[in-house]
Structure formats: structure tokens, C-alpha cells
Amino acid sequence: MGVRVVVPASSANIGPGYDAFGLALGIHNEFEGELAAAWGVEVSGEGAGSLSADADNHVLRAMAHLFERTGRPDLRAEVVCHNGIPVGRGLGSSSSAIVGGLVLADALAGSHLDRRAIFEMAAALEGHADNVAAALYGGFVITSDGPACTHIDPAGGIAAIVVLGERELSTHQARSVLPGFVPHSDAAANAAHAALLAVGIATGQPGCVAAGMFDAIHERYRALLVPDMVTVRELFEAIGAGPAVLSGAGPSMLALVQAENDERALERARHLAEVARTALGEVGRGQVMAVPVDRHGARIV
Known part of the structure; x- marks a missing residue:
């Protein structure tokens, strides 16, 4: 069977x-x-x-x-x-x-x-x-x-906007550009931002999520392999979609959208994705998707 x-x-x-x-x-x-x-x-x-x-x-x-x-x-x-x-x-x-x-x-x-x-x-x-x-x-x-x-099951409603990378980027290649050591100031900044982001997702506080989605220890180095990363991030902030970060090792990027429930969050993500899709077409990043967060994980159906 x-x-x-x-x-x-x-x-x-x-x-x-x-x-x-x-x-x-x-x-x-x-x-x-x-x-x-x-x-x-x-x-x-x-x-x-x-x-x-x-x-x-x-x-x-x-x-x-x-x-x-x-x-x-x-x-x-x-x-x-x-x-x-x-x-x-x-x-x-x-x-x-x-x-x-x-x-x-x-x-x-x-x-x-x-x-x-x-x-x-x-x-x-x-x-x-x-x-x-x-x-x-x-x-x-x-x-x-x-x-x-x-x-952690995210509190409140949450959805994501994914800006799909146009080409493949292996994790091995993305890790190869990272330094062996980072400054203490960068490590401290990341600890604070990570705490804010985790609290924001766990409690549904959008201010914490927006404040937490900033990295100091890997994204700046991977920008060498994802040259439009800063452009995408700035555009997302300009249209009110909040900070965009690399998804995994990249080259895709991700922004999080929160609302009172998942349905409203996805609805807002779809609207912002449409705005971003039009603007990002000019830099070759036209494939933008609004996707829900999967709360169930792997399952037999």
C-alpha cells in the first residue's frame, strides 16, 4: 500500500x-x-x-x-x-x-x-x-x-513575501564568502536583533519583528553573491512591506507580514507582493510570491 x-x-x-x-x-x-x-x-x-x-x-x-x-x-x-x-x-x-x-x-x-x-x-x-x-x-x-x-507556533496572523532568486546558489558557495571571525559589536547586535525577532514571532508583536530583522554577521558578506540584495531591501521598506532578508543562503529574499489572523496577513502580503512585483521587474526580480506560513510541518495525507 x-x-x-x-x-x-x-x-x-x-x-x-x-x-x-x-x-x-x-x-x-x-x-x-x-x-x-x-x-x-x-x-x-x-x-x-x-x-x-x-x-x-x-x-x-x-x-x-x-x-x-x-x-x-x-x-x-x-x-x-x-x-x-x-x-x-x-x-x-x-x-x-x-x-x-x-x-x-x-x-x-x-x-x-x-x-x-x-x-x-x-x-x-x-x-x-x-x-x-x-x-x-x-x-x-x-x-x-x-x-x-x-x-513555536507563531502568535496572531503571519504570512511571508518571497522574492525568488533568478539563479541557483549553493549553500557551500554562500558559506565560502563568510569570514572566520566577526567583531564583538556585530555579534552583540545580532543577539539583540535575534531576541527581538523571536519574541515578535512568538507573541505577535509587529514592532519586535520589524526591529529584529537586521543581520550583522552574514548578509553583508553574501551581498557579493546577491548584488541586488540592498536594492530589494530598500524597495520593500519603501512600499511598507518592512525589512527583507535573505532566505537561507539566498539568493531568494523574504519579508514577513503580520495581521490579526493568517487570512488577513496573507491578504496584505498579496497586495504588497503585487506592488513589489511591478517595481522589482526593473531589476530582474519579477517573481514575487505571497505565501502563508505552514503551521503543520511534514504530514502524511
């Missing part, structure tokens, strides 16, 4: 929360699978023709890992991936694949692992925890080495 798993996109860092903050977004990958005599994978949608269709595919690797860890290394599966998350744009496509593979394998094997165990496996496979935590738990997450994770 087949199983279908839906996993959201995710935005990591969100400005000052470098390698610590993650937010699940309402763009999804779907993975359908059933046990079979041999491994097989088919990819449609985003990444079709470029993502691996062999054993090194992220979904299959994650499934094989869980089968091995749960004492069923003999299991194999055929999987169909319906991808809605853009690849290599800072929206957690690889984390979605890893989480989707683990949840799918857990269901097919009947191993009934809790989410903490799946989270630890996903973080080990991905190499860091922020994106996988958001994809698995939904909502807003704070992660640290260990790995440890705190999940």
Missing part, C-alpha cells in the same frame, strides 16, 4: 538567526512511495531533469538511512516526487526531500519513530538543523548544536 507525504518549504536564518532560526512556508513537495523489489524514483515539477534519479537522490538516501537504522536494511521502495519548492534558491528544497524521505520510510517500515528521532536523523543527514526542523515541525523553530530544537 502506498503512502503520500507532504512537506513544506522553509526559510532559515531570517536575518539575525544565523543557523538557528527556521520558518515553514506554504510551498510544498509531495512524495508518494510504496515498498518494492528495487529502488526507483521519478521527479516531476521543480528540479525535474536536474535532480538525481539514482540512489544518491536525497529522498532515497534518507529512506535507506532510516531503514538501516531501524533494522530493516533489506527494504526498498519506488518513489514519485512532485516538487513545488524551487531548487537551490534558499527555500529548503533539500531539507524537504530529507524530511520527506524519513517520514515516508518510517510509515512504510511501520517503525513509528517519534518526531524527535526523525529530527535528529534529518539534522545529521543535512548537516545543520534549522531547515529540517522547520520542514518537520512547521511554524517557527529555534535550533542549536546537539541538535536541539524549540518549536
Whole structure:
């Protein structure tokens, strides 16, 4: 019997929360699978023709890992991936694949692992925890080495505006431009901004969110790889959409919109996205999306 798993996109860092903050977004990958005599994978949608269709595919690797860890290394599966998350744009496509593979394998094997165990496996496979935590738990997450994770269901209404990068940017490349050390003043500023942002999302206070979405330790260096980053940020502030930050390693950018409920927040995000879409077309950033925050995370449907 087949199983279908839906996993959201995710935005990591969100400005000052470098390698610590993650937010699940309402763009999804779907993975359908059933046990079979041999491994097989088919990819449609985003990444079709470029993502691996062999054993090194992220979904299959994650499934094989869980089968091995749960004492069923003999299991194999055929999987169909319906991808809605853009690849290599800072929206957690690889984390979605890893989480989707683990949840799918857990269901097919009947191993009934809790989410903490799946989270630890996903973080080990991905190499860091922020994106996988958001994809698995939904909502807003704070992660640290260990790995440890705190999940927060955002208070009030919240939605996001995503300015999609026109080209792929690998996390490895984006990390390569970062310095080995940052000044104490920058680290202190980031700690303050991260605290404000987390409080704002947890309590629904828009003033805290707007004040907190400023980074001092990674975005200025990654601007070398995302040359229109400052232009996008200034335009978003000018149209009243608030500060825009890199989504993950970039090149996509993200702004947060708050209101009394999610429906109103998404409605406001759509209006601002339309305004931004017209203005950003002049700098080649015409693909702007208003998306809800996914509060549920990975789920079997």
C-alpha cells in the first residue's frame, strides 16, 4: 500500500538567526512511495531533469538511512516526487526531500519513530538543523548544536513575501564568502536583533519583528553573491512591506507580514507582493510570491 507525504518549504536564518532560526512556508513537495523489489524514483515539477534519479537522490538516501537504522536494511521502495519548492534558491528544497524521505520510510517500515528521532536523523543527514526542523515541525523553530530544537507556533496572523532568486546558489558557495571571525559589536547586535525577532514571532508583536530583522554577521558578506540584495531591501521598506532578508543562503529574499489572523496577513502580503512585483521587474526580480506560513510541518495525507 502506498503512502503520500507532504512537506513544506522553509526559510532559515531570517536575518539575525544565523543557523538557528527556521520558518515553514506554504510551498510544498509531495512524495508518494510504496515498498518494492528495487529502488526507483521519478521527479516531476521543480528540479525535474536536474535532480538525481539514482540512489544518491536525497529522498532515497534518507529512506535507506532510516531503514538501516531501524533494522530493516533489506527494504526498498519506488518513489514519485512532485516538487513545488524551487531548487537551490534558499527555500529548503533539500531539507524537504530529507524530511520527506524519513517520514515516508518510517510509515512504510511501520517503525513509528517519534518526531524527535526523525529530527535528529534529518539534522545529521543535512548537516545543520534549522531547515529540517522547520520542514518537520512547521511554524517557527529555534535550533542549536546537539541538535536541539524549540518549536513555536507563531502568535496572531503571519504570512511571508518571497522574492525568488533568478539563479541557483549553493549553500557551500554562500558559506565560502563568510569570514572566520566577526567583531564583538556585530555579534552583540545580532543577539539583540535575534531576541527581538523571536519574541515578535512568538507573541505577535509587529514592532519586535520589524526591529529584529537586521543581520550583522552574514548578509553583508553574501551581498557579493546577491548584488541586488540592498536594492530589494530598500524597495520593500519603501512600499511598507518592512525589512527583507535573505532566505537561507539566498539568493531568494523574504519579508514577513503580520495581521490579526493568517487570512488577513496573507491578504496584505498579496497586495504588497503585487506592488513589489511591478517595481522589482526593473531589476530582474519579477517573481514575487505571497505565501502563508505552514503551521503543520511534514504530514502524511
